[in-house]
Amino acid sequence: MTSVIRAFGSEVLKFRRWSVLAGTGAMVLVSTFIAYLTFHQIASGATGKEMTGLIEAFRTPQGLVAVIGQARSVIIAIALIMVAANLASEWTLGTLRNLLVLQPHRLRWLAGKMLALVLFVLLSMLLTLVVSGAFILILAPGQGIRTEAWTSADGLGIFVEFLGNEALCLVGISALGMLVAVLTRSVVTAVGVGLAYILVLEGIIAVVAPEVSQWFPGRVFNTIVGATVPMVGPTPLQGYPAALGAALLWIVGLVVVSAIVFPRQDVKA
Template sequence: MTPLTPLLRAFRSEVLKCRRWSMFAGTGIMLAVSAFFTYLTFHQITSGATGQEVDPLAHAFPTELGLITVVGQARSFIIVVALFIVTANLAAEWSQGTWRNLLVREPRRLRLLAGKMLALLLFVLCSMTLTLVASSVLVLVVAHAQGVQTAAWTSSAGLSAWLTFFSNEVLCLVGVCLLGMLIAVLTRSTGIAVGVSLAYVLVPEGIIAMVWQSGSRWFPIRTFNFLPGSVFPTDVGPIPPQGYAAALLVALVWMTVFVVGSFVAFRQQDINA
């Protein structure tokens, strides 16, 4: 048996569990709500609405960055759903006593956790890809029906911007999901893990930014958000104030911290339930 066999077994086992209706429900919610936000943003721009939030979007709309600017307005919701999927599924293994049964057959804890996490990451990234592609197609179809010019969006520069946005969104979601893994391992409870992870994403870093703006730029969620935000126009953002290279380096450091922290905590835990 090769060293990777336990990891692959755990990966295949979790992939099978990803076929549950609750997992597809999460993907469906991500897709439906993101498409709604995308269409709502498109409608606001094309209807001539004005305001502090709409004006920067309207300025970017006819450029090669117009498509990702519209589609990107649902990013926060995608992050929340992805975080919920990861934390709920991992933490449920403690709540349901699954870890104890699994470790009887497979004592290699770290490979088991890594295999399960890789399967969850694959599911989340596939869901995100489907959501972004479907939202982009929706905007293009509606724009064509209303006679809106989309040549800039589908030009080589526009497609390059979309692929750059997509690749950075992948990095962002990987970082967020690794944070969810750490929270699930530390809390070992579905309700607590989901509550803590969502509360952290929605509240603390925003409050810290109001009182310590220069330091908050290095916190994980804000750093992960800077990566796809760097593709947007400056007035749409969020543009990384420390520069893209520094933001990417810090994001990779945070990901490493989350992985190491999760593995160390999981390896030392007394799993008896």
């Protein structure tokens, strides 16, 4: 356990690098901008079929979450890039060999590194949602929008539930990013394969065979959040309990496969 903590501590120190913090900055800025655009459209009276649900939810306790949740695809994509690129860079930069000399127990090192990466992803997500939510709450009175429903007990309860499901979603995305990085061992390939799978491949399968795609990891991780607030993502076709169970199984499976593959790989300088 001590070696895991040491690996965790050494990775936490890397969070101070500008290249790492840039991911958090991009997540906050882009998500806040998307939330602002969504809010501005609704507040200015925009209409359209795609806006109907958002407009109906806007003045309810779900309103704030419905607005800031429109940037979820960006949060998921950046989280996947953070994990896959950070882990795969150990091979690309040739630093993995030196790290394993200091910590020869590979799984302990991987566990410490992934705990640090997941913590960073979750803190980035929390900062993003808090900043974008606070920004919308500050803008609302100037547009004549009442926010009592958003900050009511029901509204805060919905936000907390949304936050919990989003955290579980990003833990799953992080596990997926870990497996892709371990299999590809290249930053460019890991990021490209990860994004192509999440954004393209599963989307195509969802159109062709939705009954099958609903059990794929990306869809499962995404839909558990949509079960809380349908306006921020697709609702699980199999129901929330089944989707939650599938999400947990996928996380365990991704971690187990990574733990089997990683110790058996050759590591070259």
